[in-house]
Amino acid sequence: MGERVIYHELAAVHHHHHPHPHQHHQQQSPHSQALFHHPQPQQRRPKQGMAAMPALASPSHVYANANGAAAWRGARQQQYYPNTISTGHGPGPTGAAAMKQLQAKQLANSEQQQQQPPVASEVSVGATDTLPTTPRSGQIKPPRNKSEEAIADLLVRIPDVGQLFDVHSRIGNGTFSTVLLATMRREANLPESLRRKFAIKHHIPTSHPDRIMKELQCMTKMGGTENVVGIHCCLRCDASAAFVMPYMPHDRFHDFYTRMDVPEIRLYMRNLLVALRHVHKFDVIHRDVKPSNFLYNRRRREFLLVDFGLAQHANPPVMGAIANPGVNYNNNNNSKRPRERETEAVQANVQADAGLGGAVKRMRLHEEGTKMPLKPVNEIAQGEAQPADGSNPSQQPTTMLQQQPQQPQQVPQQDQSTASTPASGSKYNTNRSASGASANSSKCFCFANPSVCLNCLMKKEVHASRAGTPGYRPPEVLLKYPDQTTAVDVWAAGVIFLSIMSSVYPFFKAPNDFIALAEIVTIFGDQAIRKTALALDRMITLSQRSRPLNLRKLCLRFRHRTVFSDAKLLKSHESADGRCEVCRNCDQYFFNCLCDDSEYVTEPLDAYECFPASAYDLLHRLLEVNPHKRITAAEALQHPFFTEAAEEVAEQPRKVRRQRHHKQMVTSEQQQADLELQQQTAINNKLLN
Numbered sequence: 001m002g003e004r005v006i007y008h009e010l011a012a013v014h015h016h017h018h019p020h021p022h023q024h025h026q027q028q029s030p031h032s033q034a035l036f037h038h039p040q041p042q043q044r045r046p047k048q049g050m051a052a053m054p055a056l057a058s059p060s061h062v063y064a065n066a067n068g069a070a071a072w073r074g075a076r077q078q079q080y081y082p083n084t085i086s087t088g089h090g091p092g093p094t095g096a097a098a099m100k101q102l103q104a105k106q107l108a109n110s111e112q113q114q115q116q117p118p119v120a121s122e123v124s125v126g127a128t129d130t131l132p133t134t135p136r137s138g139q140i141k142p143p144r145n146k147s148e149e150a151i152a153d154l155l156v157r158i159p160d161v162g163q164l165f166d167v168h169s170r171i172g173n174g175t176f177s178t179v180l181l182a183t184m185r186r187e188a189n190l191p192e193s194l195r196r197k198f199a200i201k202h203h204i205p206t207s208h209p210d211r212i213m214k215e216l217q218c219m220t221k222m223g224g225t226e227n228v229v230g231i232h233c234c235l236r237c238d239a240s241a242a243f244v245m246p247y248m249p250h251d252r253f254h255d256f257y258t259r260m261d262v263p264e265i266r267l268y269m270r271n272l273l274v275a276l277r278h279v280h281k282f283d284v285i286h287r288d289v290k291p292s293n294f295l296y297n298r299r300r301r302e303f304l305l306v307d308f309g310l311a312q313h314a315n316p317p318v319m320g321a322i323a324n325p326g327v328n329y330n331n332n333n334n335s336k337r338p339r340e341r342e343t344e345a346v347q348a349n350v351q352a353d354a355g356l357g358g359a360v361k362r363m364r365l366h367e368e369g370t371k372m373p374l375k376p377v378n379e380i381a382q383g384e385a386q387p388a389d390g391s392n393p394s395q396q397p398t399t400m401l402q403q404q405p406q407q408p409q410q411v412p413q414q415d416q417s418t419a420s421t422p423a424s425g426s427k428y429n430t431n432r433s434a435s436g437a438s439a440n441s442s443k444c445f446c447f448a449n450p451s452v453c454l455n456c457l458m459k460k461e462v463h464a465s466r467a468g469t470p471g472y473r474p475p476e477v478l479l480k481y482p483d484q485t486t487a488v489d490v491w492a493a494g495v496i497f498l499s500i501m502s503s504v505y506p507f508f509k510a511p512n513d514f515i516a517l518a519e520i521v522t523i524f525g526d527q528a529i530r531k532t533a534l535a536l537d538r539m540i541t542l543s544q545r546s547r548p549l550n551l552r553k554l555c556l557r558f559r560h561r562t563v564f565s566d567a568k569l570l571k572s573h574e575s576a577d578g579r580c581e582v583c584r585n586c587d588q589y590f591f592n593c594l595c596d597d598s599e600y601v602t603e604p605l606d607a608y609e610c611f612p613a614s615a616y617d618l619l620h621r622l623l624e625v626n627p628h629k630r631i632t633a634a635e636a637l638q639h640p641f642f643t644e645a646a647e648e649v650a651e652q653p654r655k656v657r658r659q660r661h662h663k664q665m666v667t668s669e670q671q672q673a674d675l676e677l678q679q680q681t682a683i684n685n686k687l688l689n
């Protein structure tokens with residue numbers, strides 16, 4: 001409902017301003033170490049360290065339209081090659097030129113306004129002659145800070161935003177976008193409490209159109225329900241695009257992650273898993289699950305999963321992986337990962353997908369790489385708005401991307417397998433010594449040669465996405481496993497849970513993927529990683545052995561670090577010569593040993609316990625190293641950590657009744673005793689008198 005209303009309103013407002021929208025647009029914008037780095041124990045360091053975009057205006061602004069997309073690409077080419085002379089499509093300035101004009105104009109305005117009293121109540125920056133006129137031009141101010149710069153930039157690049165919205169401030173600044181708070185101009189005269197607030201995500205101009213398109217598709221397909229952010233509309237002008245989303249005021253993770261009690265942690269994790277379960281039903285991996293992308297309003301108990309900028313379709317099944325014995329792919333029907341349901345066509349598209357949106361975060365894609373033809377949004381909305389869990393068998397569930405790539409994949413260099421984790425399977429042909437199908441069977445002549453031999457050069461490249469934020473990448477990503485599934489997000493949810501339970505944020509913070517893998521080895525032991533690598537057909541070389549740590553010890557030890565890192569405690573365990581033994585595996589003082597099977601008598605932790613055993617069990621399952629064994633979001637929601645709590649709540653009235661009854665019993669017994677005492681006293685008094 002809410003979305004439709006906005007569409008109409010936006011359209012209505014637009015028509016109000018521009019009775020001939022198409023004409024108007026032709027004129028105006030024709031081309032237009034926790035354990036690793038975090039609070040360390042004082043004494044010791046560890047050893048290592050979219051959218052039905054209904055009739056917003058002209059087709060050129062609806063970028064799901066094929067022409068719009070083409071126009072956009074054209075515009076982008078100009079952007080990528082700034083020296084290209086503009087084809088003189090119209091007067092509307094774009095990009096840097098417009099910014100300069102705006103700044104010059106604003107400077108002039110500011111000089112004119114110097115004598116005028118400043119307008120304190122509005123942050124919104126108005127427009128210049130080059131922009132649609134705004135009634136508040138008297139409030140034009142030169143950008144004074146980053147927030148105002150961001151507002152000015154948005155209004156210059158996408159003038160329609162200024163027609164429709166009052167943009168107030170910058171609320172978020174990510175790698176690929178700036179997010180701004182806005183209200184509708186037509187609601188400006190309403191009391192503030194009645195004005196609806198919007199978050200406008202302004203994509204950086206160099207963001208690839210396919211990436212923006214895919215994010216839009218995700219939001220249109222899946223958003224607006226189950227804690228997943230929806231979208232009202234998208235505005236585009238030339239190479240710039242902005243998503244208008246519902247605004248959710250939220251708390252900073254930093255401010256609450258140490259302050260939540262168990263019921264609140266349960267609520268937080270449940271809502272995160274609800275969002276993931278929903279996204280995963282569509283066979284989509286979010287790929288960037290982290291606290292700043294899961295908004296939480298503590299007061300209202302509201303949650304929102306945002307930022308589908310890196311989302312990708314789960315990879316198709318791979319024969320080798322499915323044939324892997326002992327790996328359970330189908331834990332239950334509801335939650336089964338998409339691996340076995342993919343069609344060949346989808347597989348091809350997914351591979352294309354992985355090369356696009358699945359690009360490395362903070363890394364530009366190769367422009368000459370595969371281009372996905374943009375698809376009319378209404379087609380997407382009609383044909384794809386079904387989850388892939390079989391709930392609507394009449395529709396092909398996995399059709400997020402239906403076009404075949406036009407060119408062969410060009411994989412960003414960083415995504416390719418490297419010598420440090422070469423695959424040993426024949427499927428991906430990256431193990432230089434492996435014998436196997438086709439080219440793989442050729443002998444490798446690399447050894448002791450200064451160049452890569454022809455046979456190796458002929459081998460297929462491993463295409464494993466590593467998109468995501470460092471610290472939240474699971475072992476399969478770090479091992480460059482190509483067939484990644486929604487389990488990637490579950491691991492990230494586990495990392496968030498670990499941060500909350502251990503009061504360490506961020507928990508993992510490695511400068512590169514190898515150290516990230518070493519951090520995981522430190523906690524889960526080398527055997528778990530070796531076994532997983534084997535199960536995933538990857539080969540890993542580790543320089544040392546390490547036994548796994550105990551997650552409960554680790555969480556409590558860090559949660560209460562002031563206690564366990566206290567100098568007095570160390571003193572009490574020191575020998576007469578002032579020495580104290582250190583565990584050679586976890587590198588902690590023996591009394592703080594974190595090893596799972598510790599040989600030391602350690603400081604008791606029970607007094608500091610604040611979590612039920614089920615919390616640690618869930619933590620273990622979310623952070624299962626082997627992605628094929630990792631719990632799914634749907635399964636996790638059935639975990640005792642959540643269900644037992646529900647039973648407890650359901651049982652509460654009975655418990656309370658029992659307690660009350662007990663209290664009544666105690667009271668009546670007490671009263672009876674008191675009465676007897678009084679009677680006895682009276683008898684005694686009588687006798688005495």
Ligand SMILES: Nc1ncnc2c1ncn2[C@@H]1O[C@H](COP(=O)(O)OP(=O)(O)OP(=O)(O)O)[C@@H](O)[C@H]1O
Nearest residue numbers: 172174175176177179199245246247248292306307
């Ligand atoms: N609907 C919303 N309501 C309120 N705030 C939002 C909303 N969407 C995003 N934000 C804020 O903007 C920030 C950045 O948004 P988003 O993650 O979508 O951008 P990004 O450029 O992809 O960021 P990053 O590179 O950090 O992932 C969020 O962390 C959040 O604080």
